[in-house]
Amino acid sequence: MLKKILTVDDSRTMREMLRHTLSGAGFDVVTAEDGADGIEKLRESQPDVVITDINMPVMDGFEFIENVRSSEQYNRVPILVLTTESAPEKKQRAQSAGATGWIVKPFDPEKLTRAVNRVMP
Amino acid sequence: MSLDDIKETFFAECADQMAELETGLHEIQSSGPDMDTVNAVFRAVHSIKGGAGAFGYNALVSFAHVFENALDVIRNDLSQVNETRMDLLLRSVDVLSDVIEAERTGAEPQDNAALAGELEASFGLGDAEEAAEEDDALADFAPVMIDLGDLGVGDAPSGHSFRISFMPHASLYLKGHDPLRLFRELAEMGTLSVTCDSAELPKLSELTPDEAYLKWQVDIETDRSREDIEAVFDWVDGECALSIEETGAPAMDDGVDLDAFLQTLDETEPGADIDDFGQDPEPEAEEPKNPVADLIGSLEAADIGAPATVAAGADEPQEQVVDPAIVQAVAAAGQRAEKKEVKKASQTIRVESEKVDRLINLMGELVINQAMLAERIGQAGFGNASPAALALVELQNLTREIQSGVMAIRAQPVKPVFMRMSRIIREVCAATGKKAMLELEGEHTEVDTTVIEGLIDPLTHMIRNAVDHGIEDPETREAKGKPVQGTVRLSAYHSSGRIVIEIRDDGAGINRERVLDKAMEKGIVARDAKLSDDDIDNLIFAPGFSTAEAITDVSGRGVGMDVVRQSIQSLGGRVNISSDPGNGSLFSMSLPLTLAVLDGMIVKEADQTLVLPVSAVLETATLKPGDVYTVGRNSRVVKMRNQLIPIIDVGSQLGFAEPRSDYTRGTIMVVEGGKNGMGAFVVDSIEGQQQVVIKSLESNYKRVPSIAAATILGNGQIALILDCDHIVSHQAEDPGAPIIQSMAG
Numbered sequence: 001m002l003k004k005i006l007t008v009d010d011s012r013t014m015r016e017m018l019r020h021t022l023s024g025a026g027f028d029v030v031t032a033e034d035g036a037d038g039i040e041k042l043r044e045s046q047p048d049v050v051i052t053d054i055n056m057p058v059m060d061g062f063e064f065i066e067n068v069r070s071s072e073q074y075n076r077v078p079i080l081v082l083t084t085e086s087a088p089e090k091k092q093r094a095q096s097a098g099a100t101g102w103i104v105k106p107f108d109p110e111k112l113t114r115a116v117n118r119v120m121p
Numbered sequence: 122m123s124l125d126d127i128k129e130t131f132f133a134e135c136a137d138q139m140a141e142l143e144t145g146l147h148e149i150q151s152s153g154p155d156m157d158t159v160n161a162v163f164r165a166v167h168s169i170k171g172g173a174g175a176f177g178y179n180a181l182v183s184f185a186h187v188f189e190n191a192l193d194v195i196r197n198d199l200s201q202v203n204e205t206r207m208d209l210l211l212r213s214v215d216v217l218s219d220v221i222e223a224e225r226t227g228a229e230p231q232d233n234a235a236l237a238g239e240l241e242a243s244f245g246l247g248d249a250e251e252a253a254e255e256d257d258a259l260a261d262f263a264p265v266m267i268d269l270g271d272l273g274v275g276d277a278p279s280g281h282s283f284r285i286s287f288m289p290h291a292s293l294y295l296k297g298h299d300p301l302r303l304f305r306e307l308a309e310m311g312t313l314s315v316t317c318d319s320a321e322l323p324k325l326s327e328l329t330p331d332e333a334y335l336k337w338q339v340d341i342e343t344d345r346s347r348e349d350i351e352a353v354f355d356w357v358d359g360e361c362a363l364s365i366e367e368t369g370a371p372a373m374d375d376g377v378d379l380d381a382f383l384q385t386l387d388e389t390e391p392g393a394d395i396d397d398f399g400q401d402p403e404p405e406a407e408e409p410k411n412p413v414a415d416l417i418g419s420l421e422a423a424d425i426g427a428p429a430t431v432a433a434g435a436d437e438p439q440e441q442v443v444d445p446a447i448v449q450a451v452a453a454a455g456q457r458a459e460k461k462e463v464k465k466a467s468q469t470i471r472v473e474s475e476k477v478d479r480l481i482n483l484m485g486e487l488v489i490n491q492a493m494l495a496e497r498i499g500q501a502g503f504g505n506a507s508p509a510a511l512a513l514v515e516l517q518n519l520t521r522e523i524q525s526g527v528m529a530i531r532a533q534p535v536k537p538v539f540m541r542m543s544r545i546i547r548e549v550c551a552a553t554g555k556k557a558m559l560e561l562e563g564e565h566t567e568v569d570t571t572v573i574e575g576l577i578d579p580l581t582h583m584i585r586n587a588v589d590h591g592i593e594d595p596e597t598r599e600a601k602g603k604p605v606q607g608t609v610r611l612s613a614y615h616s617s618g619r620i621v622i623e624i625r626d627d628g629a630g631i632n633r634e635r636v637l638d639k640a641m642e643k644g645i646v647a648r649d650a651k652l653s654d655d656d657i658d659n660l661i662f663a664p665g666f667s668t669a670e671a672i673t674d675v676s677g678r679g680v681g682m683d684v685v686r687q688s689i690q691s692l693g694g695r696v697n698i699s700s701d702p703g704n705g706s707l708f709s710m711s712l713p714l715t716l717a718v719l720d721g722m723i724v725k726e727a728d729q730t731l732v733l734p735v736s737a738v739l740e741t742a743t744l745k746p747g748d749v750y751t752v753g754r755n756s757r758v759v760k761m762r763n764q765l766i767p768i769i770d771v772g773s774q775l776g777f778a779e780p781r782s783d784y785t786r787g788t789i790m791v792v793e794g795g796k797n798g799m800g801a802f803v804v805d806s807i808e809g810q811q812q813v814v815i816k817s818l819e820s821n822y823k824r825v826p827s828i829a830a831a832t833i834l835g836n837g838q839i840a841l842i843l844d845c846d847h848i849v850s851h852q853a854e855d856p857g858a859p860i861i862q863s864m865a866g
Contacts, residue, residue: 010164013131013172020127036534036565055167057160059565067565069295078297084171100297101356106174118306118356119297 002028003120006047008038008064009082010056014105018051018112025113035059039067042074049120050079051103054094062097069098078119082107131172135221138165143214150207154199163192169217173224180230181220187237188213191244201244209243212236280344282368288336293360300337306353311343329762340368472530474570480527485814488718491520492811492835521812524718528569535613535622536564538577542584542611549588556605557592557626559584562612568620572712575692576622579685583624583708584609586682591628591706601703603627615714619694619736624708631700633657640666658698658706662686691819695846711846713815713829721813721832721842724790726771726804727778730840732813732832737845739791739799741807749784759789759801766791766801769848775827794849802848811835815842827851 005027007018015031022029030045032038036059038052050068054061061081069075078100083090091102103115145162149155170185191210195201216233223230240246285307289300307313321334328334341350347365354363495513503509543559550557592598592607599605610625637657640646645663652660660666664683689696694712713719721732740761748759749768757768768789772778781787787803794800813832818825829844 011168011172012134013127013175014168016127016130017172017175020124039565055164057164063565075295076297084167084174095296095356095359098296105171106177119302121299121302 002026003049004028004030004045004047005116006030006032006038006041006045006050008032008035008041008050008052008056008061010034010053014053014082021107021109021112022116024109025116027116035061035064035067038064042068042077046074047077049116050077051082051116052079053082054090062093065094065097065099078121080115080119128176131176132221132225134172135169138169139214139218139221141165142217146207146210146214149202150211154195154202156199159192159196159199163189163196166192166217169221178224181224184213184217184220184233184237187240187246188217190246191240194244194246206243209236209240213240280342281346282340282342283347283350284366284368285339285341285350286336286362286364287339287354288362289333289357290360290362291331291333293357294333295331296360298357298360300335303353303357304337304339307339307341307350310345310349310353311341314340327762336362474531477527477530481531484524484527485718487520488524488812488814489833489835491516492813493837494835495811496835517812524812528718531570532567533570533573534565534567535573535576535620536561538573538580539564539611539613541577542580545581545584546588546609549585553589554594555588555592555607556595557588557607557609560608560610562610563614566613566615566620568613568712568714572620572692572714575688576712579688579696579710580622580624582682582685584611587624587626587628587706587708591626591630593629597629616711619711620714622710622712625705627705630702630704630706631658631661631698633700633702636660655699658700661698662696690824718812718814719842720810722790722810723808723834723840724788724804725806725808729772729777730808730834730838731771731804732840732842733790733792733802733845734829734842735810737792737794739793742789742791744785744787744789746785757784759784761791761801764799766799769800769802771802771804771843771848774848792845792849794846798849800845800849802845813840813842 003026005022007015007022007029009015009018009031010033015033019029019031030041030047032041034056035052038050038059042050052061052064056064059067065079065081068077068079079098081091081094081099081102082105083094083102084105094102100119101115103112107115142162142165145158145165148158149162166185166189170182170189173181173185188210191206191213195206213236216231216236220230220233222228287300287303289298293300304313304315316338318336318338319334321336322328323334343350347367350365354361357363491513494516498509498513501509539561546557546559549555587609588607592609593601593603595605598607608627610623612623612625614621633654637646637652637660640657640660640663641648641650643666645660645666646652662682662685666682686696689710689712692712694710696708696710698706698708700706720735722735722738724731724733742761744759748761750758750760750765752758752765758765759768760766768784770778770781770784773780781803784803787805788807790802790804790807792800792802811834813834815830816832818828818831821831827844827847828841829847830842832840832842834840
């Protein structure tokens with residue numbers, strides 16, 4: 001069975017990019033449009049890895065991660081954060097919210113796939 | 122979908138974002154900045170920048186970057202908005218639009234350095250150097266991602282040897298890391314020898330499941346540098362104790378060669394090899410050339426479900442264990458297909474709530490029926506591995522899925538109700554001349570609609586009350602050195618299967634002296650009563666109590682808080698107040714998530730069958746004589762995992778059994794009692810675990826303290842569901858009235 005990845009990003013372009021890249025790398029991809037949608041899709045699709053943007057409407061990435069980590073069922077799923085900033089404090093904030101790792105945007109397909117494989121259970 | 126298609130999406134999205142950006146900025150210009158609009162505007166530009174970066178539109182990235190930074194200044198401090206800056210931002214919108222158009226058509230973008238410079242100067246983005254540096258960071262693909270280099274798996278490396286000691290903290294596991302994956306990554310760099318040190322691992326009985334005990338020593342021979350090794354651990358920085366030492370000489374002496382082991386791991390790795398990349402993805406995206414063939418294809422797909430279901434009823438017990446997964450997969454595939462279709466039409470459908478209620482009632486009947494069926498199958502003497510029992514397990518799984526699906530239809534976030542409260546606060550402030558703001562937390566927490574509906578009135582009342590009676594007037598606040606504007610914080614979260622809603626204000630808190638005076642005056646408590654602070658605070662829930670000196674027209678005429686309490690109780694909830702005089706009060710309500718079904722732990726105590734919510738039970742144990750300690754005269758506690766937990770003898774606490782003399786003969790269940798901490802309930806035995814349908818006692822009998830509701834078990838017997846929070850919080854009191862006996866009568 002294909003490994004499943006949930007991507008959470010408010011930008012349609014990014015969602016399509018991620019889907020294109022990850023399904024090209026042999027993953028089953030589920031997309032969500034913001035953190036709240038992400039929580040719902042997480043329940044429905046039970047992904048192996050989650051990739052999330054930070055700056056999103058309705059529920060931002062930090063809140064999303066905290067939500068996932070506080071749920072009993074999914075708190076161990078690896079979560080990668082997509083970030084345009086390479087500033088250390090952003091990463092630290094993501095880490096303290098419970099992120100497993102991060103990917104700096106813009107990403108190239110190979111780097112993205114490697115980052116995913118690094119945490120894939 | 123090809124890259125070109127995605128580019129098209131990008132430009133379509135750019136148009137949307139530009140519209141959003143323009144509307145937002147005009148709104149800010151006409152009615153001043155508010156956080157939501159500024160955030161939306163910022164996100165629009167941020168999103169354009171992100172997409173542009175992905176396609177290498179560098180001119181667009183760099184202008185959007187400056188624009189974004191300018192907006193960030195406003196986002197960090199709304200008062201930074203002024204006319205000149207707004208003008209500049211609006212001009213930037215036009216330029217941004219031009220740059221997008223230029224990138225789309227492949228034309229050379231106009232020079233926008235002048236405007237970018239103006240933005241930087243006006244918003245004090247100042248050091249252009251830093252901006253340039255960041256731009257570099259953007260252009261350079263991955264400042265953080267680690268280059269693993271060529272994957273020379275199995276190569277015999279030469280060069281350095283490192284000794285790595287690695288001890289993960291518990292937090293490492295909580296963030297989805299796995300030491301094995303780190304080792305796997307190291308194994309790709311060279312020859313590895315891993316030793317696990319389990320000396321810290323306690324005995325099973327003393328093991329705390331969420332603690333980290335293991336540490337590893339890894340010796341690696343590699344031609345990579347120390348930085349490459351460190352890079353493997355960069356995501357776990359701060360989550361472990363790590364030391365990397367260069368040992369120089371190869372250290373492969375202890376004969377434990379995990380290389381082969383790790384090699385097999387590599388082979389079983391997910392089929393996401395980099396070599397696969399570049400192949401045409403998404404076969405499903407291909408245009409169906411023949412609609413009939415397509416239909417046949419989907420019929421065949423649907424067929425997969427049939428044999429699986431048949432097998433479940435047939436006589437192949439071995440297969441059946443696997444079946445649910447297949448059935449689920451098929452069901453999931455069906456769901457996906459269905460979803461796609463629904464999406465084309467509309468995202469939501471409107472359904473009368475009565476239809477859903479009917480479904481939920483039927484659901485309840487189904488749960489009871491299933492319990493009866495389980496009882497019959499048990500009585501008929503079928504074993505646990507018999508086809509009948511296995512089919513029952515599947516039925517139970519299905520019922521559970523259906524139930525959570527049905528409940529999800531009615532589950533809604535509390536946000537709309539919370540949003541209404543900010544208006545209430547504004548109204549009360551206008552009527553009283555006070556200043557207060559509302560802070561929300563956890564507004565996405567979901568709960569059953571029926572609970573939400575019942576919540577509106579009590580919540581409105583409590584919020585009014587918090588401002589009207591809690592928050593002081595601006596002068597008083599200033600005199601006390603508090604911020605002139607008071608804060609009311611409304612938060613929601615899930616806790617042991619319930620939703621907790623808290624209203625916290627930073628006002629004056631409860632004036633206990635005055636409350637007590639008033640209560641004595643009204644004859645609510647006796648003149649000579651000795652009450653604890655907590656008791657006094659809770660007096661405001663007494664019927665006919667009102668503390669405001671002059672009855673205001675805001676919070677009503679003192680019919681308030683007892684009505685609030687009643688309506689919360691009728692939802693199966695509790696409300697509590699705690700107050701810190703001078704610093705504010707905290708109202709906290711705890712409500713069941715749904716009013717329909719719960720997972721119950723069935724226990725026996727002195728011939729009575731009782732039900733505890735599984736969500737409240739932390740663990741179960743039997744006690745040894747040495748585990749029990751006596752505190753004070755009668756209180757006993759048990760020591761578990763280095764915590765002292767008060768023992769609650771359930772039968773005697775509820776008044777239907779004699780107190781136990783020997784706790785070691787019963788079974789202990791450690792129960793979480795909300796904010797009242799934990800309690801170790803002693804009962805005779807645990808009978809099992811099953812879903813039970815909640816039947817309200819209030820609506821059929823009357824409210825009984827310590828009992829949350831009743832239910833019907835599979836054998837038709839009625840059992841009471843315990844209110845664990847209440848029992849834990851009242852353990853210190855004398856055993857109450859004989860509840861069970863009065864129920865029987």
